[in-house]
Amino acid sequence: MREAFAARLAELERRIEDELERAAVLLADIADAIQAPSADKVQEIVDEAARVRQAGRGVDAELVIVTARQAPVASDLRLVLALIEVAHHSVLIANQFDLIGEQLTNFEPAAVDRSVTAAMLSAMTHLAGSQLLHAVSAFASRDLDRALRIDVEDDEIDKLNREVFEAAVALQDAPEQREPALRHVLVARSVERIADNAVDIAEQAAFVVTGHRSEFTDASLPRRRTLQEP
Numbered sequence: 001m002r003e004a005f006a007a008r009l010a011e012l013e014r015r016i017e018d019e020l021e022r023a024a025v026l027l028a029d030i031a032d033a034i035q036a037p038s039a040d041k042v043q044e045i046v047d048e049a050a051r052v053r054q055a056g057r058g059v060d061a062e063l064v065i066v067t068a069r070q071a072p073v074a075s076d077l078r079l080v081l082a083l084i085e086v087a088h089h090s091v092l093i094a095n096q097f098d099l100i101g102e103q104l105t106n107f108e109p110a111a112v113d114r115s116v117t118a119a120m121l122s123a124m125t126h127l128a129g130s131q132l133l134h135a136v137s138a139f140a141s142r143d144l145d146r147a148l149r150i151d152v153e154d155d156e157i158d159k160l161n162r163e164v165f166e167a168a169v170a171l172q173d174a175p176e177q178r179e180p181a182l183r184h185v186l187v188a189r190s191v192e193r194i195a196d197n198a199v200d201i202a203e204q205a206a207f208v209v210t211g212h213r214s215e216f217t218d219a220s221l222p223r224r225r226t227l228q229e230p
Contacts, residue, residue: 005070009079012059012066013140016087019055020136020201022048023093027129027194030100031122034187037107045104049097056090059083078211082204086139089197093132096190096197103183103190117167117184124160124188128195131157135198139205147209150202157195164188 026048033041067080131153138147165188168181207213 002070002073002076005066005076008066009063009076009083012062013079013083016055016059016083016090017136017140019052020086020090020093020132023052023090023097024129024132024136026097027125027132027191030097030104030191031125031129033104034118034122034125034184037104039105042101042104045097045101049094049101051094052097053091053094056087056094059090060087063087074211079208082139082208085204086201089200093194093197096194099190100187103187107180107183117164117181120160120164120167121184121188121191124157124164125191127153127157127160128191128198131195132198132201135201135205138202139208142205142209144206144209147202147205150199154195154199157192161188161192 026045029041030045033045063080063084067077070076131150134146134153135150137143138150165185168178168185171177171181203213203215
């Protein structure tokens with residue numbers, strides 16, 4: 001009985017990890033769409049958002065059902081709790097994709113400032129995709145060292161997020177560029193939130209390995225927290 005339960009958990013884990021890996025790949029497509037927006041690219045983002053959201057909610061619901069039918073041991077229960085959190089973060093990522101799609105829909109390709117905010121935002125989005133892949137890999141491989149490194153990667157994304165904002169603010173004398181730059185700020189906020197969700201997924205990887213819950217970062221403070229062993 002326990003073997004069947006463990007196999008079911010492994011199946012659900014693979015499912016959500018596959019969807020998150022697809023989401024990471026989609027971030028690379030979003031980076032391209034920022035440089036050259038199109039209706040087809042926006043529709044792809046919206047469609048993938050719906051897929052990731054559905055997968056996350058489906059895994060969450062199935063985890064509740066299969067766990068209710070078992071008497072899981074501590075290690076299984078730890079994994080169930082972590083997977084519920086990962087599924088929740090996948091839904092939050094999907095929600096950010098929808099917000100990004102809304103902004104890209106309103107981009108005027110000819111007005112995009114390709115040399116300032118667009119280029120920085122594109123780089124930031126590529127980094128967020130890599131960070132999400134690394135977080136999923138850390139969870140799948142139960143790699144604590146890799147999970148802890150996600151926090152360092154997040155610093156560069158936060159730095160680019162600030163630079164996108166500062167570049168937009170600096171466009172006071174360029175009203176024709178102000179709207180696309182401000183839309184870039186909103187997209188950057190969504191990308192930054194996706195990166196934060198990647199950090200949260202890495203935290204769940206650490207929880208599965210150590211059994212100890214700890215936040216790697218505190219968004220309100222310009223410093224990192226370190227994981228304390230139980």
